[in-house]
Amino acid sequence: MSDPQEKRLTHLDETGKAVMVDVTEKDVTDRIAVCEGAVTMEPETLAMIVAGQAKKGDVIATARLAGIMAAKRTHELIPLCHPLALTKVAVDIEADESLPGLKVTAMARVASRTGVEMEALTAVSVACLTIYDMAKAVDRGMTISGIRLIEKSGGKSGDYRAKD
Amino acid sequence: MSDPQEKRLTHLDETGKAVMVDVTEKDVTDRIAVCEGAVTMEPETLAMIVAGQAKKGDVIATARLAGIMAAKRTHELIPLCHPLALTKVAVDIEADESLPGLKVTAMARVASRTGVEMEALTAVSVACLTIYDMAKAVDRGMTISGIRLIEKSGGKSGDYRAKD
Amino acid sequence: MSDPQEKRLTHLDETGKAVMVDVTEKDVTDRIAVCEGAVTMEPETLAMIVAGQAKKGDVIATARLAGIMAAKRTHELIPLCHPLALTKVAVDIEADESLPGLKVTAMARVASRTGVEMEALTAVSVACLTIYDMAKAVDRGMTISGIRLIEKSGGKSGDYRAKD
Amino acid sequence: MSDPQEKRLTHLDETGKAVMVDVTEKDVTDRIAVCEGAVTMEPETLAMIVAGQAKKGDVIATARLAGIMAAKRTHELIPLCHPLALTKVAVDIEADESLPGLKVTAMARVASRTGVEMEALTAVSVACLTIYDMAKAVDRGMTISGIRLIEKSGGKSGDYRAKD
Amino acid sequence: MSDPQEKRLTHLDETGKAVMVDVTEKDVTDRIAVCEGAVTMEPETLAMIVAGQAKKGDVIATARLAGIMAAKRTHELIPLCHPLALTKVAVDIEADESLPGLKVTAMARVASRTGVEMEALTAVSVACLTIYDMAKAVDRGMTISGIRLIEKSGGKSGDYRAKD
Amino acid sequence: MSDPQEKRLTHLDETGKAVMVDVTEKDVTDRIAVCEGAVTMEPETLAMIVAGQAKKGDVIATARLAGIMAAKRTHELIPLCHPLALTKVAVDIEADESLPGLKVTAMARVASRTGVEMEALTAVSVACLTIYDMAKAVDRGMTISGIRLIEKSGGKSGDYRAKD
Numbered sequence: 008m009s010d011p012q013e014k015r016l017t018h019l020d021e022t023g024k025a026v027m028v029d030v031t032e033k034d035v036t037d038r039i040a041v042c043e044g045a046v047t048m049e050p051e052t053l054a055m056i057v058a059g060q061a062k063k064g065d066v067i068a069t070a071r072l073a074g075i076m077a078a079k080r081t082h083e084l085i086p087l088c089h090p091l092a093l094t095k096v097a098v099d100i101e102a103d104e105s106l107p108g109l110k111v112t113a114m115a116r117v118a119s120r121t122g123v124e125m126e127a128l129t130a131v132s133v134a135c136l137t138i139y140d141m142a143k144a145v146d147r148g149m150t151i152s153g154i155r156l157i158e159k160s161g162g163k164s165g166d167y168r169a170k171d
Numbered sequence: 172m173s174d175p176q177e178k179r180l181t182h183l184d185e186t187g188k189a190v191m192v193d194v195t196e197k198d199v200t201d202r203i204a205v206c207e208g209a210v211t212m213e214p215e216t217l218a219m220i221v222a223g224q225a226k227k228g229d230v231i232a233t234a235r236l237a238g239i240m241a242a243k244r245t246h247e248l249i250p251l252c253h254p255l256a257l258t259k260v261a262v263d264i265e266a267d268e269s270l271p272g273l274k275v276t277a278m279a280r281v282a283s284r285t286g287v288e289m290e291a292l293t294a295v296s297v298a299c300l301t302i303y304d305m306a307k308a309v310d311r312g313m314t315i316s317g318i319r320l321i322e323k324s325g326g327k328s329g330d331y332r333a334k335d
Numbered sequence: 336m337s338d339p340q341e342k343r344l345t346h347l348d349e350t351g352k353a354v355m356v357d358v359t360e361k362d363v364t365d366r367i368a369v370c371e372g373a374v375t376m377e378p379e380t381l382a383m384i385v386a387g388q389a390k391k392g393d394v395i396a397t398a399r400l401a402g403i404m405a406a407k408r409t410h411e412l413i414p415l416c417h418p419l420a421l422t423k424v425a426v427d428i429e430a431d432e433s434l435p436g437l438k439v440t441a442m443a444r445v446a447s448r449t450g451v452e453m454e455a456l457t458a459v460s461v462a463c464l465t466i467y468d469m470a471k472a473v474d475r476g477m478t479i480s481g482i483r484l485i486e487k488s489g490g491k492s493g494d495y496r497a498k499d
Numbered sequence: 500m501s502d503p504q505e506k507r508l509t510h511l512d513e514t515g516k517a518v519m520v521d522v523t524e525k526d527v528t529d530r531i532a533v534c535e536g537a538v539t540m541e542p543e544t545l546a547m548i549v550a551g552q553a554k555k556g557d558v559i560a561t562a563r564l565a566g567i568m569a570a571k572r573t574h575e576l577i578p579l580c581h582p583l584a585l586t587k588v589a590v591d592i593e594a595d596e597s598l599p600g601l602k603v604t605a606m607a608r609v610a611s612r613t614g615v616e617m618e619a620l621t622a623v624s625v626a627c628l629t630i631y632d633m634a635k636a637v638d639r640g641m642t643i644s645g646i647r648l649i650e651k652s653g654g655k656s657g658d659y660r661a662k663d
Numbered sequence: 664m665s666d667p668q669e670k671r672l673t674h675l676d677e678t679g680k681a682v683m684v685d686v687t688e689k690d691v692t693d694r695i696a697v698c699e700g701a702v703t704m705e706p707e708t709l710a711m712i713v714a715g716q717a718k719k720g721d722v723i724a725t726a727r728l729a730g731i732m733a734a735k736r737t738h739e740l741i742p743l744c745h746p747l748a749l750t751k752v753a754v755d756i757e758a759d760e761s762l763p764g765l766k767v768t769a770m771a772r773v774a775s776r777t778g779v780e781m782e783a784l785t786a787v788s789v790a791c792l793t794i795y796d797m798a799k800a801v802d803r804g805m806t807i808s809g810i811r812l813i814e815k816s817g818g819k820s821g822d823y824r825a826k827d
Numbered sequence: 828m829s830d831p832q833e834k835r836l837t838h839l840d841e842t843g844k845a846v847m848v849d850v851t852e853k854d855v856t857d858r859i860a861v862c863e864g865a866v867t868m869e870p871e872t873l874a875m876i877v878a879g880q881a882k883k884g885d886v887i888a889t890a891r892l893a894g895i896m897a898a899k900r901t902h903e904l905i906p907l908c909h910p911l912a913l914t915k916v917a918v919d920i921e922a923d924e925s926l927p928g929l930k931v932t933a934m935a936r937v938a939s940r941t942g943v944e945m946e947a948l949t950a951v952s953v954a955c956l957t958i959y960d961m962a963k964a965v966d967r968g969m970t971i972s973g974i975r976l977i978e979k980s981g982g983k984s985g986d987y988r989a990k991d
Contacts, residue, residue: 468579
């Protein structure tokens with residue numbers, strides 16, 4: 008993190024109230040964000056989902072759709088987010104036996120005055136929640152972790168890429 | 172996890188399609204779920220939020236409200252969740268310098284035929300996302316982690332308590 | 336108002352945070368609330384709406400439907416409201432030349448653990464906003480006023496009736 | 500109001516049916532609207548809220564957020580409103596002992612083909628409803644009044660400023 | 664249809680205004696509705712979907728989920744429908760080469776004071792719309808037809824079964 | 828339909844997963860779609876609605892509004908649809924004694940990177956569902972049929988007009 012003295016919480020105004028940032032004067036540019044997260048679970052739970060996946064794919068297909076649909080509603084859920092006319096949302100989910108669990112990656116894209124990190128993060132979060140919901144009958148101890156921004160481009164604040 | 176052979180993914184029917192579980196015949200009982208999660212961040216980011224918090228409380232107050240409001244919309248976000256007439260949702264957020272970051276705990280309660288884990292997990296997730304949104308201008312590397320069920324009671328499947 | 340010392344803001348907990356009141360232990364009773372409000376406008380605007388009304392009724396019919404539909408979404412709009420399975424919502428709108436303007440009355444009813452004042456007030460508010468929207472091209476100076484609870488029954492806090 | 504003969508209710512078509520006005524051909528311009536409203540209450544209720552406000556701010560902070568979030572959903576509530584990609588919404592709430600009560604002001608802004616009066620009015624209305632909800636346990640007689648457009652700019656119909 | 668003189672449009676009150684029927688006094692009973700509909704298309708389009716279906720199932724799986732999710736939002740879409748705490752929604756989609764096209768069947772269930780026909784019909788409609796959306800790039804001439812109630816049970820008006 | 832070999836289901840990616848098509852690079856053009864559908868019913872039901880219509884118009888007026896409002900929420904209902912800032916939605920409903928029943932036509936318009944067929948189809952579908960809902964007490968055998976695209980213009984894929 009660079010010098011925090013130069014920074015401020017842009018969603019709080021000078022008197023400390025939560026505000027929606029005014030983006031009217033910002034340029035409309037092509038903005039992309041990629042985020043990731045994971046659901047860790049018992050190896051038997053992962054095996055069950057993957058076996059189902061091989062045959063019918065429904066846990067993973069359902070979670071992917073839930074993530075895509077949630078991205079479109081980000082501004083309803085996150086109080087100070089702007090509504091955006093998203094041009095693309097993609098969610099990928101892969102089994103990762105080293106967790107063991109499922110790894111979720113989401114990408115959101117828009118031609119707009121403000122970024123799409125929150126849309127991609129919301130897609131990841133809701134996809135993870137949906138995996139939990141569909142597998143919770145066999146494994147209540149699953150944990151959702153590592154939800155973070157991997158990469159973003161577009162906009163005045165410049166591109167960002169997570170360190171590892 | 173007990174013997175997985177005896178278990179199945181209740182949201183998939185016998186032919187593997189995703190289904191909403193039929194809860195019509197289940198008893199209406201008092202059901203409670205408590206979940207937790209955290210946002211880890213740079214120590215300077217936490218200090219900024221806490222300083223704001225001491226004076227005006229808005230990052231934390233906003234995230235708490237976002238979590239409560241999201242819990243009420245869980246069935247819109249999670250494809251196979253039942254709509255529930257929640258009787259209580261609470262979200263608590265505390266600074267934890269050992270992370271460093273903010274720890275989020277949510278409780279949901281309902282007198283219903285089905286449990287409220289997903290509502291509590293959704294409250295935690297959206298509160299965490301809101302914290303990320305409000306602080307992302309100063310720290311893009313924040314990570315949302317450890318979202319899990321801590322405790323549930325009510326319903327036929329019995330009470331549950333996470334091991335640690 | 337009775338002695339404020341005995342009262343407290345039930346949506347704030349003992350430490351001052353906004354909370355959803357826990358209604359789990361409350362009795363399910365038949366609860367009704369009636370609310371009112373008005374849109375005052377230029378006499379010519381009222382005449383135009385009433386003339387349209389005589390022939391096709393659309394300003395008033397549209398506002399009535401908008402109010403009914405909004406009542407069903409009260410818990411999405413008002414952060415600490417509980418979701419309710421409303422059993423009845425009615426909205427009536429009448430021309431009142433003494434304002435001059437339109438008077439809106441709404442009734443909401445539910446068999447539930449908590450009251451329906453907010454649902455009736457939301458119905459009135461959104462019906463008034465819809466009237467404003469449909470007539471604003473001819474009269475930007477319209478004002479929405481007098482939105483208040485007229486009468487409520489059911490629940491432990493007892494019946495209420497506004498003084499005049 | 501200027502000559503009503505020259506005016507018509509733009510949301511009714513020539514045969515009197517409610518319609519969404521076609522704004523496709525309008526210019527995209529920077530549009531701003533500022534609206535206000537108030538909740539009048541017993542002086543003791545105001546004192547309670549302000550005291551809470553001094554310490555924790557939650558009634559007012561909650562109402563502000565509710566107003567901002569509602570503005571983003573205006574097109575879902577008001578049947579003939581266009582969906583807009585709002586670039587800014589702000590809500591301010593101040594105690595006014597002369598009412599006595601709370602005065603709510605909201606601003607909405609967008610670069611769009613149509614104005615944002617309804618978004619600002621919806622923000623004011625839902626902020627007022629939230630204040631009512633949070634204080635109703637101590638004062639059922641509160642009244643929401645004076646919701647109106649203060650000022651607008653942008654768009655072909657020209658700027659507007661309320662007379663007083 | 665039995666004697667229409669004995670019948671009336673229950674959603675219109677005695678003065679002709681659209682109203683939400685008051686169901687407060689009705690019994691809570693187990694109510695089920697089954698509905699159907701179809702999307703007819705070019706045989707090549709059906710073959711494409713079925714081929715995709717054999718491998719990954721996504722057109723049909725996506726349409727099933729969209730139908731289930733839409734059923735939960737019926738009361739937001741249909742102005743005079745009551746919100747219901749659905750206990751089960753199921754959607755089945757099968758290829759029918761005699762159409763040629765896809766046949767959609769939906770079932771909704773609830774323990775409530777009012778029926779679930781609209782929820783099942785909404786599930787069918789939105790599943791059909793989703794099929795159209797996913798295949799429209801190859802066949803703009805698809806038609807959605809035959810959406811109707813097949814069977815209902817529960818409630819005072821008695822059971823119903825379509826003639827063929 | 829032209830040669831299906833040259834076509835593919837654009838909502839499925841190369842590995843068969845459902846995806847939102849990336850429209851970022853498409854041109855913003857004026858796009859219009861017109862769709863139709865019908866509700867067939869007993870002649871007595873139609874007579875009842877038309878009689879109500881002559882006097883108060885509420886079945887038809889309610890269905891028109893429901894269709895307009897639903898069009899604005901298409902992207903929430905149809906999983907892979909993009910959110911669009913619609914500039915116009917219109918719904919017309921006419922009695923057709925040859926069915927007998929009501930014929931519904933909807934038009935949607937937008938200046939956007941992607942078409943509005945789904946918005947117009949959703950408007951028709953929800954208008955038809957609303958007619959069913961309002962008349963179902965007198966006629967459970969009504970059927971919704973013939974929902975299809977009549978005409979579209981704008982966008983790279985060229986104009987389309989249904990054959991008859």
